[in-house]
Amino acid sequence: MPAEPLDAVEVKRHTLDVRIAHWIVALCFILLGLSGLALFYPPFFFLTALFGGGETARLLHPWLGIVLVAGYLWLFVRFVSASVPAPEDMTWMLRLGDAMSGREENLPEIGKFNPGQKLYFWGMAILILVLLASGIIIWNAYFATATSIPTQRIGLLVHSIAAILAILGFIVHVHMVTWEPGTLRAMVRGSVTGGWGWKHHRKWLRGVVAGKRAKPGTSAPAE
Amino acid sequence: MGAARTMTVVRSSATSSANAAVSFRDEVVKLIDVSKCIGCKACQAACIEWNDTVQPIGYFTGSYQNPPDLTPHMFTLMRFNEWVNPKSGELEWLIRKDGCMHCAEPGCLAACPAPGAIVQYENGIVDFVQENCIGCGYCVKGCPFDIPRISAMPAKAYKCTLCSDRVAVGDGPACAKACPTEAIVFGTKQEMLHHAAGRLIDLKSRGFAEAGLYNPGGVKGTHVMYVLPHADQPELYSNLPANPRISPWVKIWKGAATKYASLAAMAAFIVGAVVHHVASGPNQVSDKDEEEARKLIEGRR
Ligand code: HEM
Ligand code: SF4
Numbered sequence: 001m002p003a004e005p006l007d008a009v010e011v012k013r014h015t016l017d018v019r020i021a022h023w024i025v026a027l028c029f030i031l032l033g034l035s036g037l038a039l040f041y042p043p044f045f046f047l048t049a050l051f052g053g054g055e056t057a058r059l060l061h062p063w064l065g066i067v068l069v070a071g072y073l074w075l076f077v078r079f080v081s082a083s084v085p086a087p088e089d090m091t092w093m094l095r096l097g098d099a100m101s102g103r104e105e106n107l108p109e110i111g112k113f114n115p116g117q118k119l120y121f122w123g124m125a126i127l128i129l130v131l132l133a134s135g136i137i138i139w140n141a142y143f144a145t146a147t148s149i150p151t152q153r154i155g156l157l158v159h160s161i162a163a164i165l166a167i168l169g170f171i172v173h174v175h176m177v178t179w180e181p182g183t184l185r186a187m188v189r190g191s192v193t194g195g196w197g198w199k200h201h202r203k204w205l206r207g208v209v210a211g212k213r214a215k216p217g218t219s220a221p222a223e
Numbered sequence: 224m225g226a227a228r229t230m231t232v233v234r235s236s237a238t239s240s241a242n243a244a245v246s247f248r249d250e251v252v253k254l255i256d257v258s259k260c261i262g263c264k265a266c267q268a269a270c271i272e273w274n275d276t277v278q279p280i281g282y283f284t285g286s287y288q289n290p291p292d293l294t295p296h297m298f299t300l301m302r303f304n305e306w307v308n309p310k311s312g313e314l315e316w317l318i319r320k321d322g323c324m325h326c327a328e329p330g331c332l333a334a335c336p337a338p339g340a341i342v343q344y345e346n347g348i349v350d351f352v353q354e355n356c357i358g359c360g361y362c363v364k365g366c367p368f369d370i371p372r373i374s375a376m377p378a379k380a381y382k383c384t385l386c387s388d389r390v391a392v393g394d395g396p397a398c399a400k401a402c403p404t405e406a407i408v409f410g411t412k413q414e415m416l417h418h419a420a421g422r423l424i425d426l427k428s429r430g431f432a433e434a435g436l437y438n439p440g441g442v443k444g445t446h447v448m449y450v451l452p453h454a455d456q457p458e459l460y461s462n463l464p465a466n467p468r469i470s471p472w473v474k475i476w477k478g479a480a481t482k483y484a485s486l487a488a489m490a491a492f493i494v495g496a497v498v499h500h501v502a503s504g505p506n507q508v509s510d511k512d513e514e515e516a517r518k519l520i521e522g523r524r
Contacts, residue, residue, distance in 0.1 A: 008513045009520050039336040039359065041482055042237035054337050054357035055377065100499065102506035140360030140373060152364045153472040160476060164485045168492050175496035179504045194516025195508040209520050 008193035011208055013186040021074040022187050028068035029170060035061040036163050062139045065132065072128050079121055082112040088203075089115040109202040120173055127166045134159035230391050234343035236335035250347045252415035253385060253396055255320050256422055256450040257460065258431070259406035262287060262301055262318040269401030270299045273386065295374035298322055298383040299398060302461035317453075319460040320398070320407070323370045323383035325349045325446035330469040331380075333477050334365025340380070347412070347446035350387045353379045365477075367442060367467035385446065415448065422450045441468030 014022070035057040038047035051057035088108035092099060092115050098106040099116070113121065137147050137155035147155070177183045182196040197205035271278060276296035284291050288303045299322035306315050329349045332341040340355040341362065351362075351371070358378025362371040371380045386396035394400075395409035408418060419436045426434035435454025438444050449463070457463040475481060 009517055011516075011520075039361075041486065042336065042338060045237060045336065045338055048357075058357045058359050059378075101503045138360075138364075140358070140363070141378065144360060144363070144373065149364055149369060150470070150472075153470050153476070156361070156364060157472050157476040157481075160481070160485075164488065168488055171489070171492040171496060175500070179500055180506045182508050193508065193513060194520055195510075195513030198516040198519065199508050199512040205516065205519065212520075213522070 008195055010191045011194050011197050011205065012190060013192050014190045016190065018075065018078050019187055019190055021071045025068055025071040025075060028064045028071065032061060032064050032068060033167055040160050062135055065135050069128060069132050076125060083118045083121045085118060086111055104199055110200070112201060112204040120169055123169055124166065127162050130162040131159060131166065134162065230344040230346060230387065232342045233345045234332060235339050236332045236341035237338040250412040251390060251409065251446060252412045253399060253407060253409045253447045254415045254419055254450065255447065256406045257319055258426055258450060258452050259404045260318050260320065261404055262303065263403065264301050265401040265403060266320060266398035266407060267299055267301055269397040273397035274298060293321065293370065293372055295372040295381045298381065304459065304461050306459055317460050319463060321461065323349065323447065324368055325385055327443035327445065328469065330365035330367050330473060331362035331371055333469060334361040334473055336361055344387065348385045348387050348390065350384050351380050351382060356380050365469065365473050367464060367469060419448065419450055426452055437463070439467050441466050
């Protein structure tokens with residue numbers, strides 16, 4: 001992270017509960033990806049060693065999935081109102097080239113989340129739902145006879161494709177954090193610099209400032 | 224069973240199948256002549272005896288079929304079906320010894336994610352190697368005959384081994400040895416095909432015009448074959464599939480196209496992220512942004 005300007009102001013962005021839920025989801029996702037890919041593609045089977053062997057990787061995976069679903073449910077409730085599409089999103093999307101080159105001056109002012117983040121939020125919500133449903137169908141220890149074998153075959157294909165799509169989204173998500181310095185601290189310390197808000201989420205920053213003026217003394221971010 | 228060392232493995236789950244090109248030497252076949260079976264279950268008892276499994280005592284469900292289904296402790300099961308032949312109007316008691324068919328193209332082996340948990344020997348026997356098995360149950364989904372069963376704790380896959388441990392030392396399977404009517408015979412594929420041909424001549428001469436050998440091509444043939452009096456309707460024999468094959472869903476899921484497309488997509492995204500970072504990143508916040516924000520927050524705009 002580059003040194004902040006000495007006179008940067010701090011703006012709160014994510015509350016503690018959101019940050020805890022986010023990191024639980026992130027950790028579970030990485031472990032799910034590693035244990036899942038180990039079963040998906042035999043040359044990756046060695047990854048099961050991270051979990052103490054193939055049997056434990058197989059055993060832990062679905063339970064990690066349940067924890068991830070619980071964590072994502074929390075994130076969903078806390079983020080859903082800020083993830084509703086806004087009128088300016090279309091313009092932003094049409095100028096994706098500017099967004100991806102850091103030319104924010106050509107983009108409309110953006111609220112708490114930009115359309116890319118909203119897409120990731122909704123895309124992950126759907127994929128996790130699909131992974132949960134298909135994951136239960138193929139969970140042999142408890143649901144071997146809950147569905148027919150032909151259904152389970154489809155479940156396996158659906159689960160692995162949904163997992164790959166989720167991993168692709170995850171790669172983009174992690175990349176954007178490193179591409180926009182100053183973003184990681186929003187999920188670590190819970191705050192960003194004012195300049196970060198001004199550059200990337202000006203409408204949100206204006207909202208936070210307006211809210212503060214209306215209720216002096218509160219520093220809770222607008223969720 | 225551990226992979227028996229006295230037989231050569233030609234295919235092994237979740238490993239490169241380079242050896243699969245090796246031609247089978249001395250392919251073996253267990254031939255089950257349904258027309259000779261009297262349903263005594265000596266084979267079932269011999270199977271439990273030899274494999275030293277314990278099938279818990281169950282309940283009578285109104286059928287000789289006991290237990291009602293294959294289990295991790297019951298690798299073979301006599302399935303009983305009562306059928307009224309519409310042509311003769313007579314009741315026929317159809318009894319089929321169910322168990323692993325030892326497919327030449329085994330769906331379980333294709334589906335298995337654990338290296339070496341399922342092996343195919345050059346004599347055609349498909350065997351589960353429990354010490355490599357992780358208990359995921361993929362083999363159950365891969366099998367076109369619904370044969371593998373997963374034990375509870377530890378979770379391991381079990382099925383008929385075709386007595387690979389007996390065959391490895393030149394003996395035949397325990398069930399064949401126990402059968403009092405020689406409905407189960409075991410030998411090289413050539414011998415068994417010859418034997419079956421003789422049985423079919425006999426059955427046809429006695430009015431079973433549709434008698435035939437069950438050796439389905441959809442799985443490239445099997446190393447357990449049936450002589451069926453009604454080979455035109457294999458489903459009569461407790462749902463023996465007429466055209467078994469590895470499900471297309473399993474083939475897509477396990478296919479090279481799916482695996483390589485997925486790997487390529489992940490690699491492309493990672494490379495793309497790095498290129499994007501180098502080409503137009505990082506997207507830094509400037510001092511001017513901080514200054515503007517300060518003005519906004521302090522109410523100067
Ligand atoms: C949402 C809850 C989830 C549940 C209940 C679940 C359950 C399962 C189950 C039961 C299996 C079969 C292996 C085993 O028994 O462990 C499996 C495989 C797999 N899972 Fe999940 N999972 C979930 C989420 C995820 C996520 C988020 C990912 C991706 C990061 C993922 C990736 C995979 C992959 C790649 C496989 C291997 C599929 C194959 O062998 O082709 N799963 N999952
Ligand atoms: S349960 Fe079946 S598919 Fe899974 S590792 Fe064991 S043998 Fe292979």
